[in-house]
Amino acid sequence: MSGTTLADWLRALDDAALVALLRARPDLATPPPADTTVLATRVGSRASVARACEDLDTLALTVLEALLVLDADLRPVPLAALRELFDVDIRPPVALLRARALLWGDDDGLSTPPATRDAVAAFPCGLGRSVPALAGVDLTGLGEDERRVLEALAAGPPVGQTREAAHVVSLDSATTPIQKLLARGLLVRRDTLTVELPREVGLVVRGDRPLGEVVTAEPPLPTSALDPVSVDSTGGGAALELCRHVEGLLRLWSDEPPPVLRSGGVGVRELRRAAKELEVDERRAALLVELVVAAGLVADSEGLEPEWVPTTQADTWLVAPPEHRWAALAQAWLELPRLPGLVGGRDDRDRLLNPLAPELNRPGAPRDRRRVLEALAALPPGTAVPDVERLAAVLAWRAPRRGGRLRDELVRWTVAEGTAVGVLALGAVTGAGRTLLTEGPGPAAKRLGDALPAPVDHVLVQADLTVVAPGRLEPDLAEEIALVADVESAGGATVYRVGEHSVRRAFDAGRTAADLHELFRARSRTPVPQSLTYLIDDTARKHGRLRGGAAGSFLRCDDPVLIAEVLAHPAGQRLELRRIAPTVLVSPLPLAEVLDGLRGAGFAPSAEGPDGQVLDLRAAGRRIAGRGRRRPAPPPAPSEEQLGELVRLVRAGDRAARTTGGARVSVPGNLGAGPSATLALLQRAAKEGRNVLVDFVDGHGTAARRVITPQLVGGGVLEGVDVSYGEVRRFPLHRITSAALVEE
Structure with a gap:
């Protein structure tokens, strides 16, 4: 079979091999090829070859480049010549290249697609172009300086820039190593500034290592064994911390939404403000910003002055259990078609890259992110990879053409982000992370919920007015404690601090002193210190002695002296207060503005409703409708049955091309003589009981192809048996675009 064409070689493959080819190179199947000739054209296209090479490991890619060194893209070469270039068994990579149609022919004549040289490397194996x-x-007699030049170029790349390439000199007048090598013909002048080392010279210089430095085996990956329970508990803590930070970001942006930059994204000042408020570094803040938008919790308001505003989905997220909150964020990160790791860097124009900027878009990011995680998930549970650089080296060997210039950075970013999100912990994949990769966010949430400790129903009140939560609090208790105290430190045990302003906040929300005393008495496992009782x-x-209502607004107080003090204060003038009774003041300003002004002046007013009860005037935060920014799920991979049917149709197309009188009848635009010719061909097939390869457009506008045995042709309808499924089907004639007889 030496010298056989790619199309002939593909035709000779069995159906199972073609199905495997289409599974390994899915771009070949879209749209379905008409026959093997069309399939062969796609197999040899530059774009398809480049995509196929992305999944090759270093050894397979080196074998492919070695074939180019032997000019297998120009003429068939024997396998024996290829083996001479390697000191390892190359049968597995050769079989892989054949299975992906990057190599065809028998062992006496191997060929690669002509587009391979352009798609793989301009200088395969670091060798220059051939000068037969x-x-x-013979390189004997060269000076030491000339040899150093040749050895440098032979190591690759084989081209160099030099001004000496512009001058043509004889060997007698040459004074520099470059001039001497050019004069000897051992270097080739490509242009006035470029010289190239010919392939034949490079091979001689390399000697017994014709391909240079070749890494033929995957580098070792050091690992360490950890207790899976420890990994899961650490990941659970990271998941809770992530949810807490996202909740804080939503609260911050509810009150003060940041503007959308003219170029898109969030400004540096707003990022720093978020980092400061959340007490995180700017890199983590950037990741949080990307996640809340990707999860649909925040969106661009798209007004005249657009802002990043929480959506109504944020309210649903906030009341969900922690494990479901985490699952939504983790899935958004896994599918994120962007690279948050680029934030803080510079683009090609030296402009700063901000969070949510369009320059961070990378459609291939989810695929690359999943590849890193799946490599770690392939290890036994609890197996950690402590050295990220070694992991990057292993993945680089497995797919050196994946990820482009950011290939190794993608590994580092994925590990760092995965740890922050809680998919990774201590260098290993968590149980919830494994479930997320294989089963999706629902089962992953359940797995995380099982790993998290049960919520605790108590706190520990300390004498220094701190409240320690010895674990994850029950939702109701967490809400009450967050109302009366501020978080001082978070972690496995969260420490809150009670102060006058936090107690006042609880009173402003409608709690009474009796409510707070009962909260700490019932929920504290330690005695409530007198200092807390006195503080409350x-x-x-002092709280609520002043009462405000809407007049615009009013203030009332049983103490006329306090009313006089407020009226005499400069804040009273700014708030336009006036006395309407010894114990009542009114203002045209909104009640919330009056109360805030008085609090800023050192007073402690509270709001009351028509029934005299305390009102909670805290702003609920802005909300907008969700924008549906979630990335649509990729289409599912075709099944074995679908690929098998496609192969059968390709075979049918080949038979149609070989059938006497089976030339395809096309119907361009359903005009002209096409319909009558198609009708005649179908009627002939029905009369003779022959099969027909029919191209048609279904009711959804999708092009399809079937092999049909016509039974009835008339009334604008073709009725016949679908050969692949044995079913009787009906096709409107106006939807048929072409037909051809098939010799079975």
């Missing part, structure tokens, strides 16, 4: 006249060149009572005595 230099085959077997002292704050309660």
Whole structure:
């Protein structure tokens, strides 16, 4: 079979091999090829070859480049010549290249698609272009300086820039190593600034290592064994921390939404403000910003002055259990078609890259992210990879053409982000992370919920007015504690601090002193210190002595002296207060503005409703409708049955091309003589009981192809048996675009 064409070689493959080819190179199947000739054209196209090479490991890619060194893209070469270039068994990579149609022919004549040289490497294996006249060149007699130049170029790349390339000199007048080598013909002048080392000279310089430095085996990956329970508990803590930070970001942007930059994204000042408020570094803040938008919790308001505003989905997320909150964020990160790791860097124009900027878009990011995670998930549970650089080296060997210039950075970013999200912990994949990769966010949430410790129903109140939550609090208790105390430190045990302003916040929300005393008495496992009791009572005595209502607004107080003090204060003038009774003041300003102004002046007013009860005037935060920014799920991979049917149709197309009188009848635009010719061909097939390869457009506008045995042709309908499924089908004639007889 030496010298056989690619199309002939593909035709000779069995159906199972073609199905495997289409599974390995899915771009070949879209749209379905008409016959093997069309399939062969796609197999040899530059874009398809380049995509196929992305999944090759270093050894297979080196074998492919070695074939180019032997000019297998120009003429068939024997397998024996290829083996001479390697000192390892190359049968597995050769079989892989054949299975992906990057190599065809028998062992006496191997060929690669002509587009391979352009798609793989301009200088395969670091060797220059061939100059056949230099085959077997003798390099004895060269000076040491000339040899150093040749050895440098032979190591690759084989081209160099030099001004000496512009001058043509004889060997007698040459003074520099470059000039001497050019004069000897051992270097080739490509242009006035470029010289190239011919392939034949490079092979001689390399000697017994014709391909240079070749890494033929995957580098070792050091690992360490950890307790899977420890990995899961650490990941669970990271998941809770992630949810807490996202909740804080939503609260911050509810009150003060950041503007959308003219170029898109969030500005540096807003990113720093978020990092400061959340007490995280800017890199983590950037990841949080990307996640809330990707998860649909925040969106661009798209107004005249657009802002990044939480959506109504944020409210649903906020009331969900922690494990479901995490699953939504983790899935958004896994599918994120962007690279948050680029934030803080510079683009090609030296402009700063901000969070949510369009320059961070990378459609291939989910695929590359999943590849890193799946490599770690392939290890036994609890197996950690402590050295990220070694992991990057292993993945680089497995797919050196994946990821482009950011290939190794993608590994580092994925590990760092995965750890922050809680998919990774201590260098290993968590149980919830494994479930997320294989089963999706629902089962992953359940797995995380099982790994998290049960919520605790108590706190520990300390004498220094701190409240320690010894674990994840029950939702109701967490809400009450967050209302009366501020988080001081978070982690496995969260520490809150109670202060006058936090107690006042609880009173502003409608809690009474009796409510707070009962909260700490019932929920604290330690005695409630007197200092906390005094703080609550002292704050309660001052709180609410002033009462505000909507007049615009009013203030009332049983103490006329306090009313006079407020009226005489400069804040009273700014708030346009006036006395309408000894114990009542009114203002045309909104009640919330009046109360904020008085609090800023050192007073402690509270709001009351028509029934005299305390009102909670805290802003609920802005919300907008969700924008549906989630990335659509990729189409599912075709099944074995679908690929098998496609192969059968390709075979039918080949038979149609070989059938006497089976030339395809096309119907361009359903005009002209096409319909009558198609009708005649179908009627002939029905009369003779022959099969027909029919191209048609279904009711959804999708092009399709079937092999049909016509039974009835008339009334604008073709009725016949679908050969692949044995079913009787009906096709409107106006939807048939072409037909051809098939010799079975």
